[in-house]
Amino acid sequence: MSIEKDINQKEFKNAFQKVYINLMYTNSWMQDLSKTWCKQFDITQQQYNVLRILRGAHPNCMNPGSIKQVMIDKSPDLTRLIDRLIDKEYVQRETCGSNRRKVDVIITQKGLDKLSELDPHEDGMLDNVRNLSEEEANQLSSLLDKLRNSRDE
Amino acid sequence: MSIEKDINQKEFKNAFQKVYINLMYTNSWMQDLSKTWCKQFDITQQQYNVLRILRGAHPNCMNPGSIKQVMIDKSPDLTRLIDRLIDKEYVQRETCGSNRRKVDVIITQKGLDKLSELDPHEDGMLDNVRNLSEEEANQLSSLLDKLRNSRDE
DNA sequence: CAGATGTAGTTGTTTAAACAAATTGTTTCC
DNA sequence: GGAAACAATTTGTTTAAACAACTACATCTG
Known part of the structure; x- marks a missing residue:
């Protein structure tokens, strides 16, 4: 429509x-x-996004600051978002050794397993945008990139 | 970028x-x-959206149900969203005469004035998407329409 | 016209978002 | 090397989102 x-x-x-x-x-x-x-899957979009970011970094850890930079939807309250991931035992957090202002966040095995559980279902989600041809999808991405350039830099 | x-x-x-x-x-x-x-302008996006919808209907009233249908971002809690608009005296609400389950919501003069105050600034907001040419903007709209058709109907 | 079904909104409650202020630790620069 | 400036995250508090349960009214059906 x-x-x-x-x-x-x-x-x-x-x-x-x-x-x-x-x-x-x-x-x-x-x-x-x-x-x-x-x-x-009993997870929120933002939690899912952060988990995927941490999987990308694995086996290295990341600081909240750098996680925030690459989040799709930048949460102003990453601390408590991570708290919730810790509650679920998907990530661990400890003070960074080299700079004690920073915090190291790392995905756990349980977190990795959770993502593996979701991976095969991702296509089901993407089916929602498959009314476009591949070419149209690329075209749409380019237009969005261009749109953001108006003010971004 | x-x-x-x-x-x-x-x-x-x-x-x-x-x-x-x-x-x-x-x-x-x-x-x-x-x-x-x-x-x-001390207003939220959703309040702004609802006010514009009500201006479109003015001088007629609308029911929460039909407001919700055309909202950009459908709020599950329209009751309290309208409460807040009433607090600001931008709208009035009363029980619908012909069907007492329904509620009539109508924009007040103060609400109309508020919108008139914002109108001249709208272009400033739209400047954020003006990196696209007019043709590209239309193309982008079409692609978005097509995208949604995948599952919408 | 009584009971069942459906509809329109509201309210209660739990949870998370938003924002500002505060905390803690690191640099920088006289 | 100590004060000032800055950086990274956390905490407190206010406000709104989410969801389910509920109320009140209308309509339909036998």
Whole structure:
């Protein structure tokens, strides 16, 4: 369905307002799917994102600061997000040896196992965007990159 | 900057995973801008969205159910969102005459004034997406519409 | 027209997001 | 080498999101 029909708005001020609203609407739609997907595995989207980041670093550890830099949705409260991952025993945390202001966070075996459990189901999630051809998907990615460049740097 | 650099991930599983992550990342980036924009006017994004919907209906009223249908980001707790708009005196609420299960919500003059105050600043917000040409913006909108069609109906 | 079913909103409660201020540790620079 | 500036994370507190359970009303069906 077109965005016009979805939100019952006949016309937009211009193409920029339309794409702006369309992006937010599409994201909300996708968040719903993603949240539901994560929920069946008893994990939140952000926790999943952080776990994957830590798996990328494994067997090295990462500091909250550098985790935050590469998070998709930057949480202002990484401390307590990590607290919750510790509760679930998916990560460990200890003071960094070389710089005691910093904290080392590392994914545990249990965390790695959890991700392995989810991996085979990822395609099911991605099916939600498979209405696009591969070429269109790439095109969309490029447009998004270009969009962000307007102010990013 | 490309999504690869932004989240420091060298490669993706495929074009679909990439576009999926790129969308969420772009949205988070845009949410930040939008939130900051709204904040200077002491309003939240959702409140702004609801006010605009009600202005579209004005001088008619709308029920929470139909507001929710056309919201960009559908809140599960519209009752209290409207409570907050009532606190600010931007809307009024009363039981619907013809169907007493329903509630009539209508924007007040103060609400309309508030929107008029924000209107001239909207272009400033849209500047964030003006790195795209008009044609690219339209193309992006179409791709987003197509993306959502995968499961929507 | 009574009981069942469905609909529209609301309320209670748990949990997490947001933001500012504070804490702790490291550099820098006279 | 000590004060000032900065950096990395944490904590406190206010506010809102999430979800389920609930109330009140309408409609349908026999």
